[in-house]
Amino acid sequence: MKKQTKRRCAFFASLAAVAVLSCFFWFRIDLTQEKRFSIAKQTKQLIGQIDTPVNIVCYLGGSVDANIAHLKNAMENMVEEFNSYSSKKIQLEFVNPSVANSDEERVKNYLALERQGMRGLSVARKEKNGKISQSVVFPWAHVVMHGDSLLIPLFENNSQTSTVQLIAHSIEDMEFRLTDAIRALSKKTVDKIAFIEGHGELDEQYVYDAESALSRYFQVDRGVIGYDAAVLDEYKAIVVAQPKDKFSETDKYIIDQYFMNGGCVMWLIDGIEFSEKTLSKSGISPVLPLDVNLQDMLFRYGVRILPSVLEDMQCAYMPVNVAPAGRPAQFEALPWFYAPLLITSPYHPITKNSMQVKANFASALEFTNNSNDVEKDVLLITSNATRISRAPTEINMAAMPEIDPQTYFNTKYQPVAVAMKGTFPSVFTNRITPPEITNAAPKKDISVPTRMIVVADGDVIRNDVEYKGSSAGIVPLGFDRVTKQMFGNRNFIVNSLLYLTDDENWLELRNRTIKLRLINQAVTTSYRTYWQVFNVLVPLLFLATFGGIYFLVRRRRNRV
Numbered sequence: 001m002k003k004q005t006k007r008r009c010a011f012f013a014s015l016a017a018v019a020v021l022s023c024f025f026w027f028r029i030d031l032t033q034e035k036r037f038s039i040a041k042q043t044k045q046l047i048g049q050i051d052t053p054v055n056i057v058c059y060l061g062g063s064v065d066a067n068i069a070h071l072k073n074a075m076e077n078m079v080e081e082f083n084s085y086s087s088k089k090i091q092l093e094f095v096n097p098s099v100a101n102s103d104e105e106r107v108k109n110y111l112a113l114e115r116q117g118m119r120g121l122s123v124a125r126k127e128k129n130g131k132i133s134q135s136v137v138f139p140w141a142h143v144v145m146h147g148d149s150l151l152i153p154l155f156e157n158n159s160q161t162s163t164v165q166l167i168a169h170s171i172e173d174m175e176f177r178l179t180d181a182i183r184a185l186s187k188k189t190v191d192k193i194a195f196i197e198g199h200g201e202l203d204e205q206y207v208y209d210a211e212s213a214l215s216r217y218f219q220v221d222r223g224v225i226g227y228d229a230a231v232l233d234e235y236k237a238i239v240v241a242q243p244k245d246k247f248s249e250t251d252k253y254i255i256d257q258y259f260m261n262g263g264c265v266m267w268l269i270d271g272i273e274f275s276e277k278t279l280s281k282s283g284i285s286p287v288l289p290l291d292v293n294l295q296d297m298l299f300r301y302g303v304r305i306l307p308s309v310l311e312d313m314q315c316a317y318m319p320v321n322v323a324p325a326g327r328p329a330q331f332e333a334l335p336w337f338y339a340p341l342l343i344t345s346p347y348h349p350i351t352k353n354s355m356q357v358k359a360n361f362a363s364a365l366e367f368t369n370n371s372n373d374v375e376k377d378v379l380l381i382t383s384n385a386t387r388i389s390r391a392p393t394e395i396n397m398a399a400m401p402e403i404d405p406q407t408y409f410n411t412k413y414q415p416v417a418v419a420m421k422g423t424f425p426s427v428f429t430n431r432i433t434p435p436e437i438t439n440a441a442p443k444k445d446i447s448v449p450t451r452m453i454v455v456a457d458g459d460v461i462r463n464d465v466e467y468k469g470s471s472a473g474i475v476p477l478g479f480d481r482v483t484k485q486m487f488g489n490r491n492f493i494v495n496s497l498l499y500l501t502d503d504e505n506w507l508e509l510r511n512r513t514i515k516l517r518l519i520n521q522a523v524t525t526s527y528r529t530y531w532q533v534f535n536v537l538v539p540l541l542f543l544a545t546f547g548g549i550y551f552l553v554r555r556r557r558n559r560v
Contacts, residue, residue, distance in 0.1 A: 039081055042504055043179050046186075047086045054090045054145045054182060059113065059138040060154070062096030065123040067167045068137055071154060074171045075141070078178065097138055113138050117151055139170070143181040150181040150216070156353070156491075169353040176509035183506070190219050191236045191501055198224035198251070199292065200244030202462055207241055209463040209477035210493045217498065225251045229440040236501040237264040242458020244273070246293040250434045256297065256427050260444035264451045264500035268458045269294060271305040271363025272391045283397040287389070298454060299368050300427040302376065303418055305456045306364045309393065310416070312340035313385035313409055316358055317482045320397075333482050337387075337403075338395070342380040342416055344488065349510040350419060350453075350495040351379050355488035357417075358478060362457035364388055364414040373423045380417035380455070380492075385409040417455040419499065423447050451500050461493055 039047075056079065060072040072094070079092045097113055100106035110120055118140040139155035154177070155170045193214065195207065204211070204222065211220045218236070225231060227250060232238060238258070247255075259265055272287050279285035289307030298304060318336035339360050344351035357380055367376060387409045429445045455461075464475035475481065478489030499507050 039175055040509055043175060044085045046179055046183060047082050050086055052146055056092045057095055057142040059095050059097055059140050061094035062098055067163050068123060071167050071170055074174060078174050110136060145185040148185055150184060152177045152181050172512045173353060173510055184217060192234055193218045193220055193237045193497060194235045195222045195239045195241060197222055199247055202241045205465055206462050208474050210461050213490050213494050214497055225254050227436050227438050229254055229437050232258040232263060237497055239266045241268050241461050242270060243292045250436050252297060253428055253434050253437060259450060260426050260447040262448045262450050266453045266496055266500060268455045268461050269305055270458050271307050271456055272309050274395060279395060285395050287391050287393045287395060289391045297427045301424050302367060302369050302374050302420060303454050304366050304368050306366060307391040308363050308388050310340055310362045310364060310382055310414055311337035311387040312382045313405060314341050314383035315339050316341060316480055319482060340382050343383060345379050348377050348379055349507040350499050352510050354491055357460060357489050357492050358487040359416060359457045360459035362416050365418055365456050375421050377419045378415045379419055382414045384412040386411050386414050388414055416457060419453050421451040423449055453496050460489055
């Protein structure tokens with residue numbers, strides 16, 4: 001008896017010691033294969049540094065579709081995980097905008113949310129009686145901090161992906177979206193980026209939507225380079241958006257040395273030029289190589305824009321007048337092969353889980369060296385039915401209906417955009433510094449580790465401008481006015497600049513992957529009755545068996 005008492009005392013003493021130590025030493029263990037309940041180190045550090053309460057209002061309250069409920073549960077789990085590392089608790093509130101005393105009041109709730117920029121999502125749900133009911137949900141959240149708020153989408157609608165996959169992608173991106181909003185609201189200084197002017201680049205009205213989206217993260221400036229070698233030093237990144245005129249050696253030198261010293265550049269350069277007016281009037285236009293005096297720089301850095309134009313079977317549509325001559329105009333939407341819908345890479349944080357990017361008269365890229373000092377990742381490519389035409393050539397709209405796709409599209413997967421990072425050689429190695437340069441620092445021939453993105457189509461960043469009388473309206477970047485479909489151009493531009501300026505690799509959070517473990521719906525439907533009976537009877541049989549064994553054992557003991 002004494003030994004048993006000592007053992008019990010030791011056991012309870014150990015439990016007490018563990019309980020006391022747990023108050024001082026805290027840990028969590030995630031046993032899932034893809035670590036779905038864990039957050040990144042930089043997230044833990046960010047959450048731990050929050051010095052003010054954070055309120056998150058999520059508009060997924062109420063009874064919703066099972067897939068949306070999965071997204072709602074993921075939001076709760078993520079905030080709970082954040083609170084494990086936060087000294088200032090993050091408050092999460094779910095709001096159901098469908099709660100109203102009348103249909104009119106419910107519609108007013110929906111309109112109020114849409115005026116704030118939230119788009120509703122219609123969800124079909126199967127009731128117990130077999131009927132299909134439609135409900136509207138708003139997969140959005142407001143993050144409120146320091147009296148300011150940011151709106152974040154929890155769900156990216158993509159018609160080419162199933163709802164289950166979209167929910168999985170949304171959950172994968174949830175940590176990035178939440179931390180992105182918290183970082184933006186808690187920043188005390190704002191990084192600067194600049195759009196370069198002076199070479200026929202896109203006017204501000206044609207990049208207005210991109211600049212508006214980027215202004216959430218950066219101070220966006222515009223201007224010419226001039227002769228001061230230090231003019232770009234205060235900027236984290238610069239954007240060269242569809243230049244038409246040649247760059248001077250002075251401009252090239254300043255950009256090159258800015259890049260050598262760690263600055264980042266996003267190039268959106270056309271490889272060809274043609275006349276839109278001539279094409280719209282006659283249906284024919286010559287296509288010529290476009291030389292803006294940047295090929296030697298890009299070649300030196302590791303990529304070349306081919307003077308070519310790409311056509312692709314996977315493309316946008318264009319209204320074409322199909323009425324015979326002399327008849328009233330009759331427009332019909334036909335495939336416009338010169339506007340390819342580019343496939344986004346699923347392996348890079350810029351483009352992972354992103355929608356297709358709409359291009360227009362894009363050119364192809366090719367790599368010029370295999371240096372181990374530069375890592376290259378293709379971001380955008382054409383489909384498996386592509387045609388590449390080297391300039392000089394011509395566009396002839398009259399010949400398009402006669403195209404045989406089986407023979408016409410004779411190549412595939414042509415790269416249009418690439419991200420590069422590493423240490424790059426200077427294009428001005430063994431070349432004289434332009435004499436006009438002022439305030440010049442000692443020239444660098446090899447860069448510090450830095451990043452660059454090259455896109456062989458300036459229209460990727462170009463938004464349309466719609467004129468109505470004397471007023472003009474900005475068409476959202478990536479919106480197709482023919483099909484009323486939204487493409488991923490805006491997200492691509494924003495993610496590209498975030499990647500270029502991302503010193504702490506925050507964008508790598510988008511590389512998180514959650515494996516889908518889907519139930520076979522056909523099997524579950526066929527064997528539904530069997531599994532219902534199995535799940536009800538088998539536990540009862542186990543209980544009865546163990547109960548009988550316990551009864552027999554107890555009876556034998558009592559006999560002895």
